[in-house]
Amino acid sequence: MSILHETLINQAEALRAKRTALLKEHGDTVLGSVTIEQVLGGMRGVPALVCDTSSVSADEGLRIRDIPILELTDITPEETFWLLVTGTRATAEQLAELRASFAKYYQIPQYVVDTLKAMPKDAHPMAMLSVGLLAMERESEFRAAYDKGAGKDALWQSLVNDAVRLIASMPGIAAAIYRIRFNKGDVIAPLEGDHDLSNNFAHMLGVSDDPAWKELVRLYLVLHSDHEGGNVSAMTSYVVSSALSDPYYSVSAAMSGLAGPLHGLANQECLRFIMDVREQFNGVPTDEQLTEYTWSRLNNGQVVPGYGHAVLRVTDPRFTAFYDFGVKHGLQDDNVQIVHKLFKLVPGILKEHGKAKNPWPNVDAGSGALLYNYGMTEFDFYTVMFGVSRAIGLCSQMVVNRMMASPIVRPKSMTLAELSGKA
Ligand code: HAX
Secondary structure, three states, X not given: OXXXXXXXXXXXXXXXXXXXXXXXXXXXXXXXXXXXXXXXXXXXXXXXXXXXXXXXXXXXXXXEOOEEHHHOOOOOHHHHHHHHHHOOOXXXXXXXHHHHHHHOOOOOOHHHHHHHHOOOOOXXXXXXXXXXXXXXXXXXXXXXXXXXXXXXXXXXXXHHHHHHHHHHHHHHHHHHHHHHHOOOOOOOOOOOOOOOHHHHHHHHHOOOXXXXXXXXXXXXXXXXXXXXXXXXXXXXXXXXXXXXXXXXXXXXXXXXXXXXXXXXXXXXXXXXXXXXXXXXXXXXXXXHHHHHXXXXXXXXXXXXXXXXXXXXXXXXXXXXXXXXXHHHOOOOOHXXXXXXXXXXXXXXXXXXXXXXXXXXXXXXXXXXXXXXXXXXXXHHHHHHHHHHHHHHHHHHHHHHHHHOOOOOOOOOOOOHHHHHHHO
8 A cells, every 4th residue: 555545544534524524514504595697607606516625716816735826836746746635745755655656657558659649630639638548548447446346435545546647647648649749759758767747747748958948847737736626627527527437537528628718728829829919010019019909809809818717816826936937037038028018918908898807817828938938839739738737636636525435416407497487
C-alpha cells in the first residue's frame, strides 16, 4: 500500500462518517430556493454539488484547500495533487514516493501513440486528447476491481491507482499529440529516473530548453489544476464518475467539455484575438485604436475572449500570476504588450457596454501569449495544456467523492410547460 493510500485511509472513514451524520442530522435543512431564472440560466448559483478540493469566491477567486492560489505559485504539480486530494501539505518523503509513482507511468502504451497517429491529420488536438484517454481505458484498475466485485466502500483505493496513472500519463499523451499533430518529428521518450511531472512534460514537448519555459510549464500545470466543482469540465466528470464509470471515461468526457470556446478553448481564442489585433495594426495598437477595435467587436455581437466569468467578480488571481511571470521574466514582445494594454482598457469598456457581470480578465486572458513567447505557437494546442493540468483536479475530486461514497447524480428536469405552470 502506498503512503498516499495510507494517508487517505483514515480520511475515507471520517469523510463517510461526516456525510452520514450530515444526512442524518441536517438532511432536511434548506440551503436556498431555485428560481425560474436559474433553471433557464445554466443553474447559476444553485448550491447543488459537494467539492472539498477547492473553492472559488466572487471577490477573491480560487483557493485550494482554503489556501489562496497566489500563495501556491511556487509549488509543483505533485505537491498540488497531494494538497488537493489529502488536504495537507506533503512532506519530503510523501512527495518522493508520489514522484516515483508518477514516473512509473510517464511512458504511455504504444497503442495510444498508434491510435493518435491513426487520427485524421486535421483532428482537433482536444479530440485527440479525449480519444487518447479512451484508448487507455482498458488499463483501469477501478473497472477491474468493480468487475471482481469490490465493495462500494473499497472502490476508492483502486481509483487512487487510476488517478496516479492517468495524471502521470497525461503529459505523454499531450506531448505525443503535439509532436504528431504539428509534424514536430518523433515522439520524445520521457526522461530516465523520477523527474518531476512538469520537467518531464517540458522535455517531452521538445519546445524549448530555456529554464524559464520549464518554470512556465510548472506554473501552468499548478494554476489550471482545479476550480471548484461547478465548472463544465469538473461537473461533467462529477456526473460521469457518479455512475461508477472509471476515470478514463470521466476525464475524457470532461475534456470534451473543456474543448468548448466558452470554457477551456477560450485560451486559444484569446491568443487568436491578440494575433488578430497585432495583424490589424501591424504591431501594438495605440489605446484609441484598441478601444475602437474592441467596441466594433462588441457591437458585432462577439465576446472579448479572456474577459468575464460566471463566478468571479474581480481579476482572476491566476491571470495575476501569469502577468507577474511575464513581468519577472521581462517579456516584452508584441503579444505580451497587447495583453497588458487589453488589461488596461477592456474592463472600462465592458463596464460601459453594461452586459458582462464581470468586466475583469480570467485565467485565459494572458496564458497563451506566454506559451507563444517560448515557441509554442500552435494555439490549437493550448487547451490540451489546460487539460493536462485540469486532470489533476478532476482526479482529486473523483477520489474524494468516491471516499465519501457519493451516489449517482440525478437532478430533476422540467418541461417548459411545467415551468410556465409555475409562473
Ligand atoms: N465580452 C462580451 N460580452 C460578454 C463577456 C465578454 N467577455 N462576458 C460576458 N458577456 C455577456 C454575455 O455574453 C451575456 O450576454 P447576453 O445577455 O447577450 O447573453 C452577458 O454579458 C451576461 O453574461 P455574464 O452573466 O456576465 O457571463 P456568463 O456567466 O453567462 O458567462 C463567460 C461567463 C466566461 C462564458 C463569459 O464571460 C464569456 O463568454 N467570456 C468570454 C469567453 C471566455 O473568456 N471564457 C473563459 C472563461 C474562463 C474559463 O472557464 N476558462 O476555462
